[in-house]
Amino acid sequence: MRYLLSGVGGIGLSALAWALKTEGHEVFGSDRSYDQGLFPAKFDAIKKMGVEMVPQDGVIVVNGDVDCVVASAAVEPQIPDIAAALEHNVQVIRRADLLAKMLNEKAKSVAVAGTSGKSTVTALVAFLARACDLDPTVINGAVMPDFSAADDTKCSVFGNARASNSDVFVAEACESDGSVVVYKPAISLIHNITLDHKPIEELITLFQRLVDQTQNVIVYNCDDPYVSALDLPEDKAVGYSLDDHADARFKAKNIVLSPQGVKFDIIIDDVEPYEIHAPMLGRHNVQNILAAFAIMDALGADMFDCLKALQKFSGVKSRLELIGKVDGITILDDYAHNPDKIDAAMSCVANHAGRILAYYQPHGFAPTRLMKDGYIESFTKNLRAQDKLFLQDIYYAGGTVAQDISSEDIAAGIRSAGALGSVDVFKSRDALIDAIVAEADAGDYILIMGARDDSIRFIGPDILQKLSSSSLQQAAQS
Structure with missing residues (x-):
């Protein structure tokens, strides 16, 4: 063909x-x-x-x-x-129809769905499945550092895919275009349902279709009210929870968050807990790990093998990815692009940062119209008095979309809502980067957030280079 x-x-x-x-x-x-x-x-x-x-x-x-x-x-x-x-x-x-055709033909197919965390869970399942000798095919919407073509010839040069002949096929199933309904997997994950791309009511209908079309096991988040309200058949549903939900088979307790990662006890079927250490930041990643372990259990993997392998997991590119540190300033890059993901990223960083200098570029006019109020609420909630938000104009990829909303509308809403921190809007990215570099000081965390525009991923390294050059110049003059 x-x-x-x-x-x-x-x-x-x-x-x-x-x-x-x-x-x-x-x-x-x-x-x-x-x-x-x-x-x-x-x-x-x-x-x-x-x-x-x-x-x-x-x-x-x-x-x-x-x-x-x-x-x-x-x-x-x-x-x-x-x-x-x-x-x-x-x-x-x-693309989704062709991917679904490939996935649906496999006996041990896994469709990873939800409005947040899909790429990380897909990467986790892929990593654990390979460690457990399940030889998975993987199609992800993000770069997985552990899947280098140099180390594994079955991986693509980008680290976003792995191809094999086994029956295990793991893929991120996206709801943004409604195509999540074309998947008929052996195992599905419904990780969460929050505002992103479509209204909540429409998202619920889409995810219910995926539930109805899942053949064997439906892994679901007991802590999410919209997910737990779905019509989940008891003989297929496997729940997980951070809040000790009675219906959960997989639970996390004694959660400790630190700049080095997460530590918690995983409890399966209310038996003896096992302590987990993972080099991943944030409470949301505890949830991602639980979901991945529940999927691995459904694939028949040994949980002890998964526990041993997890400590070597390198994460996912642009998911609170450490770009570098210079003079006490930490630079992180994250794909956050909806209110829930912005909440997760900013609340996680706030646990460790003296001050957050946050960059965000809305990823399109239609999504911004849909999520404007959510953006305002999220930033208002997360901006502390010492924090600063640097907004760039909305990303325009071309086409005929109506350009009837702007980042200024978001900024005005944040200010009107009484946010403690400051917010400024920049038309020029160069000017925005220069402003962040001029503002940054020891103890600050610079958090780059945004999606769809590939050039966003160059901002963190650019800031790091500018800060490093400034540091060298100051050292030479002293």
């Missing part, structure tokens, strides 16, 4: 490209950023996977050189690849 992946530079499609190449298909890729000459290192890496890059002009489709065009929900019908495929009766399939 000859596939064209339109928008192949995206984290999800590049993972799927690796899986398709491993299966022996011919894979072409196109991307607007490639045509614009952006992110050359990323597209060189995609080429090294065996993907042939072509312009996103539809010509390869018109010439009859592909059998199927695959695109994510972010790719609009007006894109030349899609328009050409529709005009010439070439099959067009969503």
Whole structure:
């Protein structure tokens, strides 16, 4: 089969490209950023996977050189690849539909779902499954540092996918475009339901469909009121809880949070606890670990093997990722982009920081319209008197979306709500970075938050470089 992946530079499609190449298909890729000459290192890496890059002009489709065009929900019908495929009766399939087809064919498939924590849980399950010799195929929406192609030839060059011939197939199942309903896994996780992309009522309907289509085991969060209110069949449901919920099989107690990670007792079926140490920050990661252990139990893994392996887990890129430290200033990068994730990131950092200098860029006009009030509530709640929020204008990826809201609207709402900390909006990223660098002092935590815009991930290293240069200059002058 000859596939064209339109928008192949995206984290999800590049993972799927690796899986398709491993299966022996011919894979072409196109991307607007490639045509614009952006992110050359990323597209060189995609080429090294065996993907042939072509312009996103539809010509390869018109010439009859592909059998199927695959695109994510972010790719609009007006894109030349899609328009050409529709005009010439070439099959067009969503990324999620193709991924679901691959997953649904496996006997031990795992669909990891929820509005927050999917990528981390997917990475945890993948890491533990490989450690337990289950040889998993993994498709994730994030980079997993433990899945380096240099160390494991079954992994993609980005560390966002692993392809094997085993029956264990683990994938992040996204609700943002409603495609979570196409999965029919052996095991599903419903991790949480919070405002993100869609109204809560619509999200509940989507996740209930996934529950109804799960074949064997439904792992669910007993502490989430929307999740626990789903119609969960008793013979399939396996719960986990941080709050000692009566229905939970997997529980966490005696939780200790520190800058080095988390420590807690895991209790399974109310028997003897086992102490867990993991180099992961925040209470939300205790929840992620519980969910992963419940999934591993459903896969038939030995819990002692999982306990031993967990201590070596390296986390997930841009999930409270430590970028570096200089002169007592700590720089972290996080993918937080909805109110719940911002809560988790900021509350976690506040436990250790004298002051937070937070950067955030809303990731689109439609999501900002939906979540504006949630953003205002989250930042108002989390900004302490000493903290500062640096907002950038809303990310615009192109297309015909109405640009009828701005970051200034969020800032005005935060101020009106009586936030203790300060908030400023910047149109220029360079000016924003310079402002953070000028403000930063020993004891501060600089927290970079945002999604969708790949260039956000360069902000932390850029700030680190500027702070390091300033430190060297001051040392030379003293």
